[in-house]
Amino acid sequence: MCEFSRQEFIEGLQMLGVDSIDKLKYLLPSLRAELKDEHKFRDIYNFAFGWAKEKGQKSLALDTALGMWRLLFKERPWPLVELWCQFLQAKHNKAISKDTWSQLFEFSRIIDPSVSNYDSEGAWPYLIDEFVEYLRENQSLEACTSGA
């Protein structure tokens, strides 16, 4: 998991026009800035799934997925990322499918943090349906405890 082949490494740096560490250092801020662009971020996000999983496996191990999410969402903050990870560890505890991975990004993009605009008929993966339910249960719990 998380491997670059030698060829990929060389060709990639060539395309960037980088042949020294200093040049790479110099380029990093602008590369990072590219992540602010939604389309670019999506491409990298989806690429990350295939890159991070073990060869020959269809799904991504949970621990790796959690790590990747935390990493990626640092660049493009999503308020629910921690709750999402918490939820997965408590209720799911299994590997993450490609569809779930890619749909999570759409979810973070479209649905607001209070999940008020969530459409249960919206063809979201089952795991995300469960996450929303988890959020709502906890929200009402919070409301109860804060009221008490």
Add this chain to the structure above:
Amino acid sequence: MSQAKKKTFKIEPFKHKVEMDPKYAEKTWKILEDAIHEIYNHNASGLSFEELYRNAYNMVLHKYGEKLYSGLVNTMTQHMREIARNVEAAQGGLFLEELDSKWREHNKSLQMIRDILMYMDRTYVNNFNKTPVHELGLNLWRDNIVRSPKIRDRLLDTLLDLVHRERTGEVINRGLMRNITKMLVDLGPTVYQEDFERPFLDAASEFYRLESQQFIETSDCADYLRKAEKRLNEEIDRVTHYLDPKSEAKITSVVEREVIGNRMKLLVEMDNSGLVSMLIDDKYDDLGRMYNLFRRVSTGLQTIREVMTGHLRDTGRQLVLDPERLKDPVEFVQRLLDEKDKYDKIIQLSFSNDKTFQNALNSSFEFFINLNARSPEFISLFVDDKLRKGLKGVSEEDVESVLDKVMMLFRYLQEKDVFEKYYKQHLAKRLLSGRTVSDDAERSLIVKLKTECGYQFTSKLEGMFTDMKTSRDTMQGFNATLAGSESNEGPTLAVQVLTTGSWPTQSGARCNMPREIFEMCNKFKQYYLSTHTGRRLTWQTNMGTADLKATFGNGNKHELNVSTYQMCILCLFNIADHLTYREIEQATDIPAPDLKRSLQSLACVKGKNVLRKEPMSKDISEDDVFLFNDKFSSKFYKVKISTVVAQKESEPEKQETRQKVEEDRKPQIEAAIVRIMKARRLLDHNNIISEVTKQLQARFLPNPAVIKKRIESLIEREFLERDRGDRKLYRYLA
């Protein structure tokens, strides 16, 4: 000799005009006027029709038509006025009679006058667009008598009063009424309607509004309906006897509106006597009456239907969720059938087999049967009971009718696949224990299920029957080889070879069989595999039975019918007198739950305790000791100890079956999704859900969440993908 042409004879007209001079016209008119007077005074016999006709003719011919016509009008009007005075003077009941007799006379007179003046009618009247004589006579009568201020209201009041009296039970002169109303009809199309019919309808409306109010406060529903029907018939009768036929539809709709339409809801909802009570008490006549009356009103039948449906659903729901009833599945189903029969009868006898009511009945049943998730299991148990003993000695027709009723309930089930699972289990038990009352009945039901659900539903069931038959043939062959070989000692074996996949799956069946049995089984296995190479046989020790001949200490001999496990246990006691639980467990290697159950039936059931247990508690513990019960006795020679009979499942068993059903549904849902996507190529989420539901609804109602999970699984396995542009669209990947 030639004759000269004769001259044609010609009549020449007068060479001079014959003028009628005014004095002559006046004289002629006078003659006619007098004649009219005489006619009206009933002195027509002295008149000469020919002379009067000629006089009238002459007047018209000589251009005095106008004088004639206007004279006629005046004279007749005069007479009308006099008649009016006479009629007005009549007292009380004589008023109508006077009017009637004068009317009849007037008609006769009018006819005579018309005949006399026929030439004028045909020529002058036409040319100058005047009202013809007959019509003129009617109009004058209408305007001067019927609509005269002193007569008009009195006439109407008299008529309405008579109608009212008749409604309250008095007898009136119907013939007279008929004549009067006919008079009104004859006087012109609107006279009857405006001068009589409209007020008549208004009065009726008010009368019935008050009466129905009173009835509803004092009668019960059935009583009210009877009264309503009576009133309706009375009004129709009234029309027949003395009103214009066109009034029938109008008066009936007034009665329908006031007596039925406006009171429907109150009636139907009456406590203790309304529709619900009638349904409960099977009041066929009253229900039929209600149906016939309500059907006349626009939302009448709908009202009945709605209340019936509501009541049926409530009763059904109670039936189906009542914990007491759930204790006996056969009783439960029988109760459902009874309820259906009850309503079928009501619909047939009282609601004239109305299809909309049939549909309401069906939809109600479908609704509440599915409220209880155990309905499929219970219906299968009901069938099992019938096929095992209930239909013993019953005629073929009656068998068919019971099976048809079962099919009817089956159709209402939403989860038909659950029924299939239970039916298979119960059928397996019936077949293997040889306890089916009639092979024909079993087959007949399979055919019905096939007709209803298709070949796929019943192919495995038919496989089970085939296996039974094949096994019989195999046994024949096997026994033949035995007879040929060594001594025929040893136990008699009867083997059923079951094709895995057709029969309900069981697992974990194992045990150590007694030596003699084991040897015999091996012989069979050898024989079978010699003719069927490449197959594998596994003994299902949890499904077999055995007949043992046992001799007890008191010399009693009995034949014990036991399960295979029980046989293994009992045969141990041929060598030992007492054994501990653990020893038995070790020797037989029977799985613990089955072992405990078997031991319990052998040692703890009164009348069947061929074993004694120490201590004598009801439950089996691992420290128990078992002894052969020398003192066992029973009044029957054959004692049945095994219970391989189908029963209502325990809670854990139920969960297990439910789980299996859910597992079976997953591939079916996936197959449906793939079928649909293959055809449509690109489809959105909601449409997939609805198409899948539609495709599978003949077997069960799929849960949308489960469908969603299957879609995700198919995406994972790359059968489908999401569309890049619209994440709600799925695409089929070839």
